[in-house]
Amino acid sequence: xxxxxxxxxxxxxxxxxxxxxxxxxxxxxxxxxxxxxxxxxxxxxxxxxxxxxxxxxxxxxxxxxxxxxxxxxxxxxxxxxxxxxxxxxxxxxxxxxxxxxxxxxxxxxxxxxxxxxxxxxxxxxxxxxxxxxxxxxxxxxxxxxxxxxxxxxxxxxxxxxxxxxxxxxxxxxxxxxxxxxxxxxxxxxxxxxxxxxxxxxxxxxxxxxxxxxxxxxxxxxxxxxxxxxxxxxxxxxxxxxxxxxxxxxxxxxxxxxxxxxxxxxxxxxxxxxxxxxxxxxxxxxxxx
Amino acid sequence: xxxxxxxxxxxxxxxxxxxxxxxxxxxxxxxxxxxxxxxxxxxxxxxxxxxxxxxxxxxxxxxxxxxxxxxxxxxxxxxxxxxxxxxxxxxxxxxxxxxxxxxxxxxxxxxxxxxxxxxxxxxxxxxxxxxxxxxxxxxxxxxxxxxxxxxxx
Numbered sequence: 001x002x003x004x005x006x007x008x009x010x011x012x013x014x015x016x017x018x019x020x021x022x023x024x025x026x027x028x029x030x031x032x033x034x035x036x037x038x039x040x041x042x043x044x045x046x047x048x049x050x051x052x053x054x055x056x057x058x059x060x061x062x063x064x065x066x067x068x069x070x071x072x073x074x075x076x077x078x079x080x081x082x083x084x085x086x087x088x089x090x091x092x093x094x095x096x097x098x099x100x101x102x103x104x105x106x107x108x109x110x111x112x113x114x115x116x117x118x119x120x121x122x123x124x125x126x127x128x129x130x131x132x133x134x135x136x137x138x139x140x141x142x143x144x145x146x147x148x149x150x151x152x153x154x155x156x157x158x159x160x161x162x163x164x165x166x167x168x169x170x171x172x173x174x175x176x177x178x179x180x181x182x183x184x185x186x187x188x189x190x191x192x193x194x195x196x197x198x199x200x201x202x203x204x205x206x207x208x209x210x211x212x213x214x215x216x217x218x219x220x221x222x223x224x225x226x227x228x229x230x231x232x233x234x235x236x237x238x239x240x241x242x243x244x245x246x247x248x249x250x251x252x253x254x255x256x257x258x259x260x261x262x263x264x265x266x267x268x269x270x271x272x273x274x275x276x277x278x279x280x281x282x283x284x285x286x287x288x
Numbered sequence: 289x290x291x292x293x294x295x296x297x298x299x300x301x302x303x304x305x306x307x308x309x310x311x312x313x314x315x316x317x318x319x320x321x322x323x324x325x326x327x328x329x330x331x332x333x334x335x336x337x338x339x340x341x342x343x344x345x346x347x348x349x350x351x352x353x354x355x356x357x358x359x360x361x362x363x364x365x366x367x368x369x370x371x372x373x374x375x376x377x378x379x380x381x382x383x384x385x386x387x388x389x390x391x392x393x394x395x396x397x398x399x400x401x402x403x404x405x406x407x408x409x410x411x412x413x414x415x416x417x418x419x420x421x422x423x424x425x426x427x428x429x430x431x432x433x434x435x436x437x438x439x440x441x
Contacts, residue, residue, distance in 0.1 A: 038408050039371035042315050055410065187341060 005117065007221045009262025013102075013255075014218070015114050017123055020088060024048055029086045030079065030137075033120065034097040036248075044130035046090065046123065050079045050137070054097050054248070058104045064271075066148065072108045073142040080137025083110070090116035090123065094209070094216040100251040103268055106153050108145045115255065118217040125215065153254075155241045155269040157279060160200065163241050164283070169234055170203040171242045173253045174273065178245070179205040181286035184277065186245065194277040198284040200243070204232050208249040211256045224261055236263055243269040243276070291399060292391055295383035302403040310405050317375040324381045325364035326350045332362065334430045336422070343418050344368045351426040359389045361423060369415075372404060376416045379403065380423060389427045395420065 001019070005011045023029045024047055031049040033041045041051040052058065057075050058066055067075065081087060087105060089098035098115055105113050116123070124130065150156075155163065163170060177183040181198035185191045199205070210227055211219055218224070228234045240263060242250040247270030257263040276282050291299065302310055325348075326332065337348035345366025352360045361384065363377050384392055397417050401409045404416060 037370045037372075038410070039311065039314060039318065039375070042311060043318065043371055056407070189342075 004220055008260040009221070010259040013114050013259045014117050015088060016117050017126060017128055020046070020090075020116055021128065023088075026086075028084065029088060030081050031088050031090070032079070032098075032101060034089060034091040034101040035120070036091075036093050036097055040092055040120070042132070044132055047129055047131045047133070048135050049090075050135070052079065052101055054100055058101060066104055066107060069108065069145040069148060072104075072148075073144040076110075076142040077139050080140055081110075081142065082140040083142055084112065085140075086112045086114065088114045088116055090119045092120050094121070094212045094252065095119040096208075096248045096252050099255040100248045103153060103251045103254060107148045107150060109149055118215055121216045153267055155243075155267040157269075157271050157275055157282075159267075160241055160243070160269045160271070160276070161282070163239070164200050164202055167202060169232075169238045169240045170200055171232065171234075171240065171250075171253060171257075172199045172203040172205050173208040173242055173244045173250050174199075174205075175207055176205060178273070179203075180288050181284075182288060184273075194245070194274055196277045196284055198277070198286040199273075200276060201283050201285040203243075203285075206232055206253070208244065208252045211253065218256065218260060221260060224256060228257060228261060228263075234263065236261075237265075238263065239265045241267050241269050243272040245273045246270070247272050291395060292384060292387040294386075295380075295395070295399065298379060298383050299399050299402050302405075307405060307407065314372065314375040314404065314408075317378040318371045320378040320382075321363075321365060321374040324362060324378055326362040330362065334426055334433070336426050336429065337364070339366070340418075343373070343415050344370065347419065347422055349422045349426045351423075351430055353389065353430065354386075357389050358386055359392050359423075359427060360385050361426070363419065363423075372408060373415045373419060376400070376403075377419045380419055384423065389431060392427050393424055395424075397421075 001011060002016055005014050031046050032052050033045050033049045034052050034054060035041060060067060089102045091098035095115055098119055102113050102115055172179050175186050178186055179199045184194040184197045211224055213219055234240060240257060242253045244250040247268055250268050254266055254268040258266040332350040332352045334351045339346040345368035348364035350362040354360050361381055363381055365374055365377060397420055400416050
């Protein structure tokens with residue numbers, strides 16, 4: 001394990017490319033690519049990796065929610081993931097969707113999970129192997145989890161509202177212009193149906209990208225502590241909610257706070273701004 | 289309005305393809321986008337290279353009028369452009385090159401979901417529409433420039 005990774009609060013959840021290369025043929029490891037670019041996996045992926053698409057595979061196809069325990073078990077089974085399989089997530093966009101998929105796996109208690117530091121971009125940049133060959137793994141049995149543990153990892157609107165009313169710590173990880181209310185979409189993206197701009201009153205702005213280096217790897221523990229403890233004043237025992245617009249950027253920050261820095265109570269408010277900014281009479285603060 | 293014939297043929301082809309083959313075709317078109325850029329020594333009447341807010345990377349549109357009013361496009365994409373947008377670029381270059389410029393201006397964008405299929409139509413893949421709009425903008429700029437030159441002459 002490299003010294004940067006070993007310094008994190010939970011170094012077991014992060015691997016570097018060398019580690020992954022050594023484990024590509026390990027039958028107890030399944031590599032999962034999760035992207036925003038819908039066809040990127042088809043253009044080439046890490047040998048042996050399977051593709052889990054956030055919308056098709058992790059979301060319920062009717063209600064704005066996630067798959068239930070049966071759906072999760074079926075997803076694992078068709079990707080050759082058993083309850084003892086170590087799943088290594090990676091993807092585009094600095095691992096936004098990899099962290100999102102990791103987060104969904106935690107809702108079902110699959111804690112044998114890791115993220116590839118630097119994600120797809122760094123792997124490609126370093127000229128490491130990619131293939132278009134899709135491996136079909138034999139189906140395995142994944143016992144249906146007893147339930148989905150939303151309470152530990154996820155905040156719903158009402159909980160986010162009560163969190164705000166209690167004056168507890170809330171981190172808005174969107175871009176500064178989204179936070180201020182100047183725009184309702186992030187740079188280079190379409191508007192995703194938000195009626196109001198601004199942020200949840202009391203939330204502190206800390207764009208997700210501050211936790212990442214230019215090569216998409218996570219910053220060191222020391223650098224991250226300077227941001228989240230030093231600048232934002234977050235304490236390890238604080239009850240913290242992170243949000244963005246639909247929950248993928250805040251999954252990245254959730255991962256940083258909970259696993260890299262060891263904050264004890266961190267939840268991702270996945271309804272995020274597309275829920276809060278549309279909810280009738282939800283309080284909004286602007287900072288234009 | 290009717291689509292230019294080569295585009296109409298491609299739409300019909302994609303509509304008949306099963307999902308797996310449709311994806312494979314889109315991947316092939318995305319690969320082909322690498323050869324859509326201007327060739328060495330090629331001369332164009334208009335070059336419009338820019339990074340817009342709504343796209344993840346720089347897109348260069350190069351346009352030359354052939355046989356009076358027929359459009360010939362070359363398009364260069366930055367590496368961060370999404371795969372679907374790359375595919376759409378190759379599809380549009382293949383199907384609109386040689387079309388009268390007036391016809392390019394009138395191509396409706398409603399063919400996009402018919403090509404990429406329902407599963408790939410998402411809010412965040414809206415940049416597939418971006419390339420067509422940039423091609424139309426280039427045509428309009430070239431026609432405006434011509435009109436201005438004629439008026440000034």
